[in-house]
Amino acid sequence: MAPYERFAAWRECHALALKVYRATRGFPKDELYGLTSQARRAAFSAAANIVEGSAKRGSMEFRRFLDVSLGSLTELGYTLRVSKELGFLTEEYWAELDDLQNRARFLTWKLYESVSKLKQSHA
Numbered sequence: 001m002a003p004y005e006r007f008a009a010w011r012e013c014h015a016l017a018l019k020v021y022r023a024t025r026g027f028p029k030d031e032l033y034g035l036t037s038q039a040r041r042a043a044f045s046a047a048a049n050i051v052e053g054s055a056k057r058g059s060m061e062f063r064r065f066l067d068v069s070l071g072s073l074t075e076l077g078y079t080l081r082v083s084k085e086l087g088f089l090t091e092e093y094w095a096e097l098d099d100l101q102n103r104a105r106f107l108t109w110k111l112y113e114s115v116s117k118l119k120q121s122h123a
Helices: 008-024 029-054 059-085 091-121
Strands: none
Touching: 008 029, 008 059, 008 091, 029 059, 029 091, 059 091
């Protein structure tokens, strides 16, 4: 098992990325370089930054990557909302993705707080 796999935040972000890739397959072809790409990049970034940050030395660096992950999750939330409002996602599918995105963001925030406490205890 890779070290990052122990984090619930990564597992949730990874599941979200897979679901976003599947959901965007049905987006209009003229959105390939628009919302499709944006949603996929944001979802992938959320998981990938946890992976990369977990390999860094020290909690401050890991926190910086978690901060980027949180930003990507927030960006994804907005991208999914626009996609729903344009009719690219059904209300039900959007609700499922939004719930997964919110859980991923919550767990990533909790990991961020946990890493922050490590930093403070070593200061």
